Amino acid sequence: MTRIDDASATSAVPVASAGCVCGGEIHSLKEICLFISEYSAWLLGCGATCIRLERNVMRMAEALGCGVVMTILPRHIHLSVCLPDKSDSYTYITATRTLPISFDINTRLSELSWALADGKINFEEAKVQFDSIIRTPPADKNLVLLLASLANASFCRLFTGDWAAVAVVFLSTLAGYYLKQVLCEHKVDLRLVFILCAFVSSVLGASDALFNLGTTPEIAVGTSVLYLVPGIPFLNSFSDMLAGHYICSFCRFIHAVILTCCLSIGLCGGLLMMNLGMF
Template sequence: MADREHVQELSLFLLDYATSLLGAGVHTSRAVRNISRIAEAYGYRADISLSQKNIMMSISSQEDATVRRTTVRKLKPLHFNFVHIQDLSALTWRAWDDRVPLGVLVEEYHRMMAKARYPMWLVMLCASAANASFCRLFGGDWTAMGVVFVATFAGFFIRQMLAKRHLNHLAIFVIAAFVASMIASMATCHHWGGTPEVALASSVLFLVPGVQLINAVMDLLDGHILNGVQRGIQAGMLIICIALGLTLTMLIVGIQWMS
């Protein structure tokens, strides 16, 4: 009975762990490897099936195959967080190397997840500065960089506010791209600086789903074809939404690209 209670506790913890790890932005192979390492540390085998929406996990004892538990959970969309990825990966080695009791591992997990996130205003400022730097890399002048900074700040703010209201994520990308590019288009309309077209093109780069694209490629290379294709299609849809928002701005303002 104790074993059956233990496998249930471990299964529930691994589901929470997997949801947090995948939501933080890891590729499939890393998630499977980390989950399996924890399960093996406590004498169990983990068989995992992952998709973009759900995780199915079967935990069985290495000593007694009748002690097992199969569970399915819907994955929640979370924010990418590389600090969480680092902490959660380190947690697996706490289980493997130190063989800490499961209760201790669960407490450490909850303590990690309860860490305060960076203030939203700081994230917005850093994202705006990074996008302005992209503008500079693509040949934009200081005026264009300033315009991109303001446009990114506004677009990022709109994106966060709409996400809190649980609007469809595709619509969020269209609206955020439209707002950012509309602000940046003022540089073209009023001839601010010498590179207004660079400001317009750079204003939506903060929305490009780089993590999804990288994970899609890594999943394909690791043999997780279905997940790789799913992530690639999702990233492609987001890129199309960004293009739609930018195109809408150009149609309204009357900008002819490269004219």
């Protein structure tokens, strides 16, 4: 990075053989490319769609006075940054981050791109903010556990379940989601996590029928595993398909289908163990 003393150099403009000027400072194409690549890997990893990633990256590249071309793949991002006159370029390939879906990080990274584009922060400040964002601690586990259980119990009530079924679903979700948190902390394969959690929740959900606690035991069993449905991967897959990112769309769809199949295996196993009919 080189400092430009000219006070007029407040916007991003290309500088031949040196890089781009942003906020009165010269930044090399390599420096910009590495930053945007890391940004892209984190944004895609925390659950963003491909179209959002493209728009955010284009917005930042324009603010930095560079051209950018990127190829988004399910496991990697291929990014090339160049001067507007194509006289110099830098290319980097990075692996996407494997992260839990985080709307907080997703939103804050998008806000970062707008802050840079609107001139509220310079490139150095953007890097500092990015480092702060990716170190954001996850939401409180106990709060997430409680809210997920309440949400799933609400689905049971929404599907005409009685209050006994609602209570059973709340407890079965509480146990299943807690197991999911523990297994994920120990880096257990996500497919096995879905099978085990669906099995535990369905067994507990079947207690409504086993002990004749209410009048809607089938609703309790059916909604006890809804918290495992991979809705965001399905939605992202559809969004990527509409945006023309067919490879990412197909891979996200297959990933969601596999998780749904694992959910079904666990559910069927629980029903068989409790000797309940599946149809």
